[in-house]
Amino acid sequence: MKFIEEECTNCGMCSKVCPHGVFARGEKAAVLVNKDACMECGACLLNCPTVAIEVESGVGCAAAMIHAALRGGPESCDGGCGCGETEVPNAR
Amino acid sequence: MTETITVTKITPAASLLTFNDRFDHFLARWGYRRAYHRVEPGLYSLGKPTPESPVFVTANYTLSFDALRSNLKGMDCYILVLDTNGINVWCAAGKGTFGTEELMNRIKVTGLENVVSHRKVILPQLGAAGVSAFSLKEWCGWNVEYGPVRAVDLPEYLKTHKATQDMRHVHFTLWDRIQLIPVELVSAFLIMAVAAVVLFFAMGLTASLAVIAAVLGGTVLFPMLLPYIPVRDFSAKGLILGLIVALPFAYFMFTKTGDLWPNTLAALGYLLAMPPVTAYLALNFTGCSTFTSRTGVRKEIYRYIPPMAAMFVLGIIIFAGLFIARLMKVI
Numbered sequence: 492m493k494f495i496e497e498e499c500t501n502c503g504m505c506s507k508v509c510p511h512g513v514f515a516r517g518e519k520a521a522v523l524v525n526k527d528a529c530m531e532c533g534a535c536l537l538n539c540p541t542v543a544i545e546v547e548s549g550v551g552c553a554a555a556m557i558h559a560a561l562r563g564g565p566e567s568c569d570g571g572c573g574c575g576e577t578e579v580p581n582a583r
Numbered sequence: 584m585t586e587t588i589t590v591t592k593i594t595p596a597a598s599l600l601t602f603n604d605r606f607d608h609f610l611a612r613w614g615y616r617r618a619y620h621r622v623e624p625g626l627y628s629l630g631k632p633t634p635e636s637p638v639f640v641t642a643n644y645t646l647s648f649d650a651l652r653s654n655l656k657g658m659d660c661y662i663l664v665l666d667t668n669g670i671n672v673w674c675a676a677g678k679g680t681f682g683t684e685e686l687m688n689r690i691k692v693t694g695l696e697n698v699v700s701h702r703k704v705i706l707p708q709l710g711a712a713g714v715s716a717f718s719l720k721e722w723c724g725w726n727v728e729y730g731p732v733r734a735v736d737l738p739e740y741l742k743t744h745k746a747t748q749d750m751r752h753v754h755f756t757l758w759d760r761i762q763l764i765p766v767e768l769v770s771a772f773l774i775m776a777v778a779a780v781v782l783f784f785a786m787g788l789t790a791s792l793a794v795i796a797a798v799l800g801g802t803v804l805f806p807m808l809l810p811y812i813p814v815r816d817f818s819a820k821g822l823i824l825g826l827i828v829a830l831p832f833a834y835f836m837f838t839k840t841g842d843l844w845p846n847t848l849a850a851l852g853y854l855l856a857m858p859p860v861t862a863y864l865a866l867n868f869t870g871c872s873t874f875t876s877r878t879g880v881r882k883e884i885y886r887y888i889p890p891m892a893a894m895f896v897l898g899i900i901i902f903a904g905l906f907i908a909r910l911m912k913v914i
Contacts, residue, residue, distance in 0.1 A: 504716065504717075506751075507708070507711075507729055507746075507751065508708060508711035508712075508729055509751070510708065510709060510732060510751070510752060510753035510873070511752065511753065511874065512748065512751070512752060528874070529876060530873075530874050530875060530876045531876040531877050531878060532676075532677065532712040533712055534676075534709075534711035534712040537711065537712065537713070537714070537715045538711055538714075538715055538716050538717065540717040547877070547878075548712070548877075549876075549877035550677050550870065550877060551869055551870065551872075551874075551875030551876045551877050551878075551879060551880040552869055552870025552875075552880065553817075553866045553867050553869045553870065553880050553883070553884055554867045554869075554870050555870060556877075556880065556881060556884060557867075557884065567678075568674060568677075568678065568870075
């Protein structure tokens with residue numbers, strides 16, 4: 492994860508959307524206060540109007556990665572564990 | 584394609600949860616009929632909303648919708664339910680189904696602009712992983728306000744529309760983790776039961792119980808003890824916990840009457856084969872937690888899977904050796 496301070500307009504969105512307090516509001520720009528807590532959810536990047544943040548977002552789920560490695564295909568939550576959109580219910 | 588959409592349908596909802604709602608939550612927690620805990624996407628009303636009333640957005644998963652409405656007691660407002668295929672807000676945001684496009688479309692097809700006089704929707708903060716507030720504004724002129732992470736903080740938040748640090752942080756409390764245990768148990772149950780039965784007939788009760796203990800260690804004890812086990816990586820935590828769970832089995836084998844060396848080998852077998860099982864289940868719990876990153880988990884997989892596999896295989900070789908020795912009446 493990378494923060495490019497020069498691009499920041501100090502809009503405050505990153506510190507608002509981050510669930511782990513990685514960013515804080517600063518005087519002139521956002522401050523990267525707790526980089527190690529980043530879980531790469533991508534909320535800050537998606538809500539940064541000047542793209543001052545670089546993060547390769549994804550889900551930190553070993554089950555999805557192991558499933559993708561064994562069966563091929565992309566890492567997804569639809570790999571048969573609890574998070575999948577497995578069956579589509581009929582109209583009730 | 585210039586047809587104007589007037590208000591389609593506003594379904595009245597209640598903020599009081601019924602027994603049926605709570606029973607549905609219970610079933611969802613056990614993973615029963617995973618895809619059936621859905622709410623019809625669309626526009627709902629709570630109380631007697633006016634055109635000035637706020638609009639809250641949520642996912643079409645019953646647990647999400649119910650968490651929102653049950654925390655808006657006594658409020659007059661609208662609830663806009665997005666179609667996330669019955670997945671909760673945060674996971675759906677990660678997949679992009681709780682996303683900017685779906686939000687824009689749902690605003691359009693429900694005719695929300697003809698229902699309220701303002702142009703603002705209040706989203707749960709965790710929806711930000713899928714929604715781009717400035718893009719929505721650009722695309723259709725609607726404003727996004729990110730409320731707190733948890734719906735339970737909404738009444739306090741709505742007094743000032745400012746979230747405290749605590750409201751902005753995602754937690755993973757003991758109760759949060761306990762609620763995940765049933766799904767973990769259900770997903771591991773079949774393979775555990777088969778292994779336990781096979782081992783019961785091949786090796787006896789102790790081996791059968793060892794499988795059950797290792798799996799329960801990873802699916803029940805691990806979620807509960809997660810923050811209390813030292814070291815950071817889930818697999819390392821799992822190995823420590825698995826070793827503790829294996830100790831009584833090793834002790835039992837070591838002190839059993841009989842020849843010393845087969846008993847010592849069997850004790851060693853338990854110490855080698857059980858911890859990797861618990862650790863593997865612990866590693867798979869990363870996706871259920873609220874703080875692991877993809878980069879971190881990938882590193883963990885590369886670092887821990889090989890030694891875990893080696894330990895497990897070595898343990899199995901010991902047990903297989905003892906099994907064959909017993910068949911051949913060497914011991």
